[in-house]
Amino acid sequence: MKKILFFTITSLALILSACAPATASNGDMPMNNDNSGMADGTPTPGSMMMENPEAAHMMEPITAPNVQPATEADGGQPLEYRLEDGVKVFELTTKAVQWEILDGVTVTAFTYNGTVPGPMIRVTEGDQVRVIVKNELPDPTTIHWHGVEVPNAMDGVPGVTQDPIQPGETFTYEFTAKPAGTFMYHSHYEGDVQVGAGLYAPFIIDPKEPDANPPVVDKTLMISEWRMTDGQTYAAMPMSGMEPNYFTINGKSFPATETITVKKGDLVRLRFIAIGQFIHPMHLHGVPFRIVATDGHPVPEVAQLTKDTVSVAPGERYDIEFVATETGQWMLHCHILHHTTNDNVEPGGLMLMIEVVE
Numbered sequence: 436m437k438k439i440l441f442f443t444i445t446s447l448a449l450i451l452s453a454c455a456p457a458t459a460s461n462g463d464m465p466m467n468n469d470n471s472g473m474a475d476g477t478p479t480p481g482s483m484m485m486e487n488p489e490a491a492h493m494m495e496p497i498t499a500p501n502v503q504p505a506t507e508a509d510g511g512q513p514l515e516y517r518l519e520d521g522v523k524v525f526e527l528t529t530k531a532v533q534w535e536i537l538d539g540v541t542v543t544a545f546t547y548n549g550t551v552p553g554p555m556i557r558v559t560e561g562d563q564v565r566v567i568v569k570n571e572l573p574d575p576t577t578i579h580w581h582g583v584e585v586p587n588a589m590d591g592v593p594g595v596t597q598d599p600i601q602p603g604e605t606f607t608y609e610f611t612a613k614p615a616g617t618f619m620y621h622s623h624y625e626g627d628v629q630v631g632a633g634l635y636a637p638f639i640i641d642p643k644e645p646d647a648n649p650p651v652v653d654k655t656l657m658i659s660e661w662r663m664t665d666g667q668t669y670a671a672m673p674m675s676g677m678e679p680n681y682f683t684i685n686g687k688s689f690p691a692t693e694t695i696t697v698k699k700g701d702l703v704r705l706r707f708i709a710i711g712q713f714i715h716p717m718h719l720h721g722v723p724f725r726i727v728a729t730d731g732h733p734v735p736e737v738a739q740l741t742k743d744t745v746s747v748a749p750g751e752r753y754d755i756e757f758v759a760t761e762t763g764q765w766m767l768h769c770h771i772l773h774h775t776t777n778d779n780v781e782p783g784g785l786m787l788m789i790e791v792v793e
């Protein structure tokens with residue numbers, strides 16, 4: 436029955452596309468070669484763009500006037516703050532840069548302070564935090580503090596809790612940092628585009644009472660995807676024609692990903708944050724790990740799962756811990772194996788090495 440229905444719809448689409456007069460062409464918008472956009476019965480970006488200028492805008496390449504190469508090589512680095520009357524004041528500027536994800540592969544990215552991910556904001560539970568955001572993008576933007584319990588007016592939803600921050604404008608967010616855990620901040624304006632284009636960063640709130648058994652190594656890994664075609668960068672989307680062909684951990688594809696060096700016997704904590712639009716089952720070689728926190732919230736010890744693979748869906752965070760018991764180079768990688776390629780070539784993408792030394 437399904438086959439007959441599919442055949443009927445496909446045939447109808449082909450007949451309709453063959454009969455349609457060639458009046459739908461729009462000189463400004465890229466289109467599929469066949470102009471129908473329905474060659475296999477599936478609407479593709481080309482056909483949608485012709486019909487809907489807003490969709491066309493969402494699927495345009497990431498561009499900005501006069502984009503310069505990034506001056507920093509590493510994303511997610513701690514952001515300095517100044518203290519003003521007991522408030523920790525951070526400054527962010529949104530801007531487009533050319534960001535190298537891999538030797539010879541550079542994307543046009545929308546960033547906080549010129550890096551992908553943006554700088555890590557790391558504070559202690561109960562801190563009063565002020566973040567001054569200057570928008571130097573060609574488009575409006577807002578910031579959402581994902582998982583942080585902020586007052587409603589600080590939630591960063593355009594048209595709901597605030598007006599979008601227009602290009603050239605500045606907006607100030609202020610809230611108390613709570614609860615403790617692994618969080619993030621990201622754009623909430625045209626998120627389908629701006630988040631994939633690089634507007635995301637870690638936000639870590641350390642507990643007021645320090646950890647009784649703190650990890651020796653504590654790394655945050657933000658996972659996302661990109662689409663690069665003909666030298667143009669697109670925000671990768673889970674739709675035909677917009678799928679990613681590059682995958683990054685902290686803004687880098689393997690082998691440009693960071694190697695994490697740890698000493699044998701060290702307790703290691705990795706904080707996975709998925710901020711793209713795809714699920715990534717992250718698999719660790721060598722030893723199993725415990726899931727000690729989900730979405731920033733501690734898991735009671737009796738409820739902690741021991742696993743070697745954890746699927747991290749968009750928006751989720753998993754903090755995992757393990758003791759490195761054997762020396763050697765141990766892989767950590769996504770187990771959707773296409774995600775360990777660079778433009779379809781293996782190895783690449785979502786892989787990194789954990790080097791355990793004596």
Ligand SMILES: [Cu+2]
Nearest residue numbers: 715769771774
């Ligand atoms: Cu994956």
